Amino acid sequence: MTFFDRLADRIEATDSVVSVGLDPDRDRLPDHVADANLPRWAFNRRVIDATHEFAACYKPNAAFYEDPDGWRALKETIAYAHGKDVPVLLDAKRADIGNTARQYAGSVEELDADAVTVNPYMGRDSLEPFLSEAETGVFVLCRTSNQGGADLQSLELSSGEPLYERVAALADRWNGNGNVGLVVGATAPEELAEIRELVPDIPFLVPGVGAQGGDAEAAVEHGLADGVGVVNSSRGVIFAGESARDPDAYFDAAGAAARDLRDRLNQFR
Numbered sequence: 001m002t003f004f005d006r007l008a009d010r011i012e013a014t015d016s017v018v019s020v021g022l023d024p025d026r027d028r029l030p031d032h033v034a035d036a037n038l039p040r041w042a043f044n045r046r047v048i049d050a051t052h053e054f055a056a057c058y059k060p061n062a063a064f065y066e067d068p069d070g071w072r073a074l075k076e077t078i079a080y081a082h083g084k085d086v087p088v089l090l091d092a093k094r095a096d097i098g099n100t101a102r103q104y105a106g107s108v109e110e111l112d113a114d115a116v117t118v119n120p121y122m123g124r125d126s127l128e129p130f131l132s133e134a135e136t137g138v139f140v141l142c143r144t145s146n147q148g149g150a151d152l153q154s155l156e157l158s159s160g161e162p163l164y165e166r167v168a169a170l171a172d173r174w175n176g177n178g179n180v181g182l183v184v185g186a187t188a189p190e191e192l193a194e195i196r197e198l199v200p201d202i203p204f205l206v207p208g209v210g211a212q213g214g215d216a217e218a219a220v221e222h223g224l225a226d227g228v229g230v231v232n233s234s235r236g237v238i239f240a241g242e243s244a245r246d247p248d249a250y251f252d253a254a255g256a257a258a259r260d261l262r263d264r265l266n267q268f269r
Helices: 003-014 040-054 070-083 098-111 147-153 163-173 189-198 216-223 247-266
Strands: 018-022 057-060 089-094 115-118 137-143 180-184 204-206 230-233
Touching (some): 018 247, 040 070, 057 070, 070 098, 137 163, 137 189, 163 189, 180 189, 189 216, 230 247
Parallel strands (some): 115 137, 137 180, 204 230
């Protein structure tokens, strides 16, 4: 089965297209949670326990795990999510050439992640080690949700098309194994619609609906291909309990936020 086959099964089982970002930024935690001194893997377990009923997948960002203890915490987090039958998309934005690209792709396999985000800026050869792993989902950055994404992604090429449209067309061409998706933010709903017209069959990872205030209706209407795709919220879920009185209430709030996001998105499915 490809990643998108597994994701489709998970979406059907949970009636949800919610991706929960697992980005344990200790600076955002209220004192009563930080003082509990939970290691990252334990914090993530509490989040997973609270949200897995509503999660189509989890999306840990590699930046929060790139330290001596972090890779072990990430590996344990992925294994725990798999124990709940939830696939994991590693947000690493990798790309390079030769042995370096193969090492990056090998680290995804070593972690047992189901999918990964990649950066297309260096071209196909920098992504080939990822694309060639047919069972691994490969989400190519296309039109990202951050404000500065337009600095390069919206530049007009000599053909008259913006760069993000060229990236979408290339990703479609690179999809020989049926394992390619695109990262397209909900904060640019018009571009989201344009890209969907260009590539009707490619699933999207749509960030920006939570703390960034993106368009939830557009995220669902244009983010899913044949019902498959995910809408991510990180801070909006895992830090939903910032005003909670105690750790249990904090994680209960994460579960409630994931449920509410699922229900909100399902209005448009």
